[in-house]
Amino acid sequence: MTSRGNAIVTEVTVSTLPSASLWTFEIWSNPEAVATRFLEATGIALPKMGTSGGNDALRLIRFEPTVWLVEGDVTRLPSILNDDGALTAVGGGVTRVLLSGNGWRRLLMEGGVFDAENPAFAIGSSAATIIDHVNIRLHVLTEDSCLAYVPLSYTQGIVHFWQEAAKALN
Secondary structure, X not given: OOOOOOOOOOOOEEEEOOOXXXXXXXXXXXXXXXXXXXXXXXXXXXXXXXXXXXXXXXXXXXXXXOEEEEEEOOOOHHHHHOOOEEXXXXXXXXXXXXXXXXXXXXXXXXXXXXXXXXXXXXXXXXXXXXXXXXXXXXXXXEOOEEEEEEEHHHHHHHHHHHXXXXXXXX
């Protein structure tokens, strides 16, 4: 039993964001050469595993060893990749879901296998995980918000799951 005035309030809001142009940037060969071309063309280093980087025009989020999710202007990326990889449009198959409020970390622990409460999972961090049996990509935006990239076919189910779980946290 919790005494009056001693409860910890955990609030979280689950919001589906408008569609966005999303791409996967995948390197198949010559990763050092691609990284060098990328830096020379954009002035941005390719983000390391589990991180993001970029600017207002181009954001890359690294979830896998040779794959980045890209938002923004991708016009220069095919020439940077050359024959060493591929740029693939995935925006039509992915929904962006914003989890905001001080309870987003606890919410991700519901039905998941990823320790979202780990302090190392900080602003700019990214992760690929399974939540409620579905591949979900996560990107920490601020201390109080995380962007989840959800397969379009599962959006309705995971949003409902999170909204119901959030009620129990509040």
